[in-house]
Amino acid sequence: MKSEHxxxxxxxxxxxxxxxxxxxxxxxxxxxxxxxRGETYCLVGExxxxxxxxxxxxxxxxxxxxxxxxxxxxxxxxxxxxxIDLLGLSxxxxxxxxxxxxxxxxxxPSASLDPLYNIGYQISETMYDHGLISSIKEGFLxxxxxxxxxxxxxxxxxxxxxxxxxSGGMKQRAVIGISLSNNPRLVIxxxxxxxxxxxxQDQIMDLLKKLKKEKNLTVLLITHNxxxxxxxxxxVAVMYAGRIVEEADIYELFKNPLHPYTKxxxxxxxxxxxxxxxxxxxxxTVPNLIYxxxxxxxxxxxxxxxxxxxxxxxxxxxxxxxxxxxxxxYS
Amino acid sequence: xxxxxEKKLLDKFSDALIExxxxxxxxxxxxxxxxxKARVDEWKLMAYALNRSPPGLIGLALVIVFIVLAIVGxxxxxxxxxxxxxxxxxxxxxxxxxxxxxxxxxxxxxxxxVRSGNYTLLLGSDDYGRDLFxxxxxxxxxxxxxxxxxxxxxxxxxxxxxxxxxxxxxxxDEILMRFTDIFLAFPGLILxxxxxxVLPPRIQYFLNANPAVRQFFLSLFSLKVQHAGSMAxxxxxxxxxxxxxxxxxxxxxxxxxxxxxxxxxxxxxRALGVPTRWIxxxxxxxxxxxPILVYLTLDFGGVILTEAGLSFLGVGAVPPIADWGRIIxxxxxxxxxxxxxxxxxxxxxxxxxxxxNLIGDTLRDILDPKTRRSIxxxxxxxxxxxxxxxx
Numbered sequence: 001m002k003s004e005h006x007x008x009x010x011x012x013x014x015x016x017x018x019x020x021x022x023x024x025x026x027x028x029x030x031x032x033x034x035x036x037r038g039e040t041y042c043l044v045g046e047x048x049x050x051x052x053x054x055x056x057x058x059x060x061x062x063x064x065x066x067x068x069x070x071x072x073x074x075x076x077x078x079x080x081x082x083x084i085d086l087l088g089l090s091x092x093x094x095x096x097x098x099x100x101x102x103x104x105x106x107x108x109p110s111a112s113l114d115p116l117y118n119i120g121y122q123i124s125e126t127m128y129d130h131g132l133i134s135s136i137k138e139g140f141l142x143x144x145x146x147x148x149x150x151x152x153x154x155x156x157x158x159x160x161x162x163x164x165x166x167s168g169g170m171k172q173r174a175v176i177g178i179s180l181s182n183n184p185r186l187v188i189x190x191x192x193x194x195x196x197x198x199x200x201q202d203q204i205m206d207l208l209k210k211l212k213k214e215k216n217l218t219v220l221l222i223t224h225n226x227x228x229x230x231x232x233x234x235x236v237a238v239m240y241a242g243r244i245v246e247e248a249d250i251y252e253l254f255k256n257p258l259h260p261y262t263k264x265x266x267x268x269x270x271x272x273x274x275x276x277x278x279x280x281x282x283x284x285t286v287p288n289l290i291y292x293x294x295x296x297x298x299x300x301x302x303x304x305x306x307x308x309x310x311x312x313x314x315x316x317x318x319x320x321x322x323x324x325x326x327x328x329x330y331s
Numbered sequence: 332x333x334x335x336x337e338k339k340l341l342d343k344f345s346d347a348l349i350e351x352x353x354x355x356x357x358x359x360x361x362x363x364x365x366x367x368k369a370r371v372d373e374w375k376l377m378a379y380a381l382n383r384s385p386p387g388l389i390g391l392a393l394v395i396v397f398i399v400l401a402i403v404g405x406x407x408x409x410x411x412x413x414x415x416x417x418x419x420x421x422x423x424x425x426x427x428x429x430x431x432x433x434x435x436x437x438x439x440x441x442x443x444x445v446r447s448g449n450y451t452l453l454l455g456s457d458d459y460g461r462d463l464f465x466x467x468x469x470x471x472x473x474x475x476x477x478x479x480x481x482x483x484x485x486x487x488x489x490x491x492x493x494x495x496x497x498x499x500x501x502x503x504d505e506i507l508m509r510f511t512d513i514f515l516a517f518p519g520l521i522l523x524x525x526x527x528x529v530l531p532p533r534i535q536y537f538l539n540a541n542p543a544v545r546q547f548f549l550s551l552f553s554l555k556v557q558h559a560g561s562m563a564x565x566x567x568x569x570x571x572x573x574x575x576x577x578x579x580x581x582x583x584x585x586x587x588x589x590x591x592x593x594x595x596x597x598x599x600x601r602a603l604g605v606p607t608r609w610i611x612x613x614x615x616x617x618x619x620x621x622p623i624l625v626y627l628t629l630d631f632g633g634v635i636l637t638e639a640g641l642s643f644l645g646v647g648a649v650p651p652i653a654d655w656g657r658i659i660x661x662x663x664x665x666x667x668x669x670x671x672x673x674x675x676x677x678x679x680x681x682x683x684x685x686x687x688n689l690i691g692d693t694l695r696d697i698l699d700p701k702t703r704r705s706i707x708x709x710x711x712x713x714x715x716x717x718x719x720x721x722x
Contacts, residue, residue, distance in 0.1 A: 056602075059602070061598070061601060061602055063500065064500050064501035065501075091607075095604045095605075095606060096604065097604070098601070098602055098603060098604035099602065099603030099604030099605070100604055103602075103603065104599065104602035104603065106595055106598070106599050106602075107595075108595055111594065111595035111596065112595045112596050112598075112599040113596055113599075114594075114596040114600075114613075114614050114618070115596075115618075116614075116617050116618060117613075125600075125605060125609075125613070126603045126604065126605065129603075129604060129605050129606060129609065130604060175599075178599075178603065179603060182603075
């Protein structure tokens with residue numbers, strides 16, 4: 001299924017700033033990565049490191065005061081053909097791509113459904129807006145099939161239910177149904193299970209895996225849950241303070257983490273590959289991105305920090321063909 | 332669902348009304364009742380909450396009386412709004428309430444459309460001998476039409492601007508809100524005075540050029556054709572109030588949209604490619620409609636008050652058009668001897684505005700799910716206690 005050399009999204013040198021009253025927050029600072037067709041790509045990092053902002057930037061969903069300063073998001077609509085730069089498209093052209101080709105699943109299912117409409121209507125709405133169906137009524141019939149495909153119990157009744165009548169897991173199933181209703185090529189799942197409890201998390205992840213196989217989807221998964229990463233992903237990018245510090249194959253990352261932050265992160269959570277005796281926390285706090293530390297953004301918390309780290313931005317070093325790291329230790 | 336509540340007579344009445352309305356809708360669109368059972372129950376609960384709020388009921392009664400008077404007033408008025416009764420009976424000059432006058436059977440009376448006989452002037456008459464009771468009835472029509480006309484356009488300009496400014500944010504928001512600030516910086520009444528003083532000649536010209544529009548307004552205000560020129564002043568008031576009535580709404584709606592657009596479902600709709608106009612129409616507007624509705628109702632009284640104020644200041648309705656503010660203005664020179672010329676129209680303004688304010692306040696309690704639930708909760712508890720006592 002994995003086709004290593006056919007990219008679907010290529011993010012090049014992305015910069016996103018937020019112009020707040022307190023100052024300019026440099027939320028994303030030169031992020032580049034490539035997602036290949038059919039794989040599950042993971043963005044991992046702690047809260048506020050820019051995972052969601054990166055995901056939203058892909059289809060220009062950043063609102064004022066946020067602004068995409070620089071960069072390219074190349075979208076390969078057909079494999080091997082000329083890509084389109086999503087950041088250069090007009091709002092209307094982007095609207096046609098959002099939901100139809102690149103779709104989102106958000107974190108909190110109870111907030112991402114409008115309380116005023118029933119599930120059937122909300123599924124139909126996106127299909128209607130992308131011209132898949134000619135009337136909302138027609139959409140209700142299709143909505144039943146979609147709810148069946150996301151394993152919603154009793155879809156004929158549920159289609160007429162309002163969000164408050166469903167449980168959290170059912171809501172997330174409905175949200176997944178909505179986002180897959182237009183048969184997108186790329187699904188961006190922004191912490192899809194954070195708001196759910198552990199057993200339901202597992203069901204939802206199983207569902208996502210099943211749908212991914214059935215529909216041949218490419219998934220960009222955003223999470224801070226290492227267990228989920230190990231379970232789902234093919235390749236992982238670790239983000240810290242608006243930069244990707246390390247990117248590797250899933251096995252490679254858990255076996256041989258290179259960046260001090262990744263190492264510390266893996267020591268802080270139970271590791272599915274290596275056995276750790278005691279979980280450790282990372283000293284210090286996440287930097288204020290209005291005044292980010294110069295050089296490597298991790299150096300104030302890094303135990304291997306050198307003089308160089310404090311002034312110069314570390315280069316991207318490809319350790320192997322699938323493993324890159326931004327750290328002066330490996331130059 | 333509604334069986335768990337203790338019902339008063341009024342509740343049964345409102346239930347019957349709502350049921351009747353629902354059945355009517357079901358007849359128009361078969362299958363409606365079955366689909367919207369929950370909605371009908373919701374309406375019933377709203378009615379229960381209203382039935383338990385004395386201010387709300389008083390407000391509702393006042394508003395209903397006002398609207399009924401405005402609709403049927405011109406038909407039940409004993410005299411026309413401009414019939415000078417002094418032509419028939421000297422006593423009709425500034426007659427106090429309760430004066431009995433006699434109309435002789437003359438050609439003049441026939442010409443003016445007045446039947447002969449004895450009449451009691453319920454609320455007295457003014458210096459032209461015009462019956463105050465009739466003029467107040469006609470005045471209700473004037474107030475209602477002006478208020479409706481203003482409300483049909485003015486607030487919606489503001490709502491539209493607020494929606495756009497709040498949703499897009501950034502520079503569009505800045506530009507639209509500074510524009511709104513300019514309008515807010517002028518006192519609304521002064522601006523309205525300026526506009527209603529400048530506009531009439533153009534309106535007169537326009538009405539003369541378009542007889543259909545003129546006829547439409549004449550029948551709305553229930554005025555005679557020869558008073559079309561004076562009516563232009565009323566139309567100018569309407570337009571002047573359109574111009575000054577929107578900034579408050581723009582501010583209100585912008586604020587509501589700012590909080591509504593942060594909802595994740597708006598973000599999700601955007602991420603799934605729902606067009607902006609549909610996001611605004613389907614996901615934002617319905618979620619903020621409650622406060623807008625309350626403000627509209629409260630404001631209805633405000634428009635009536637402002638219109639009366641403009642007429643009182645002499646820039647609104649001109650004689651012989653019957654308008655509460657104008658009647659007070661004309662009568663003020665005979666105050667306090669002929670107190671009824673000021674007192675009764677003033678009372679009408681007071682009661683009408685009070686009615687709209689009371690009902691707006693109650694509507695806020697009813698439309699806000701939190702406060703309504705607390706009212707319903709109280710009702711339920713009472714019933715349960717009662718049952719326990721019986722056991």
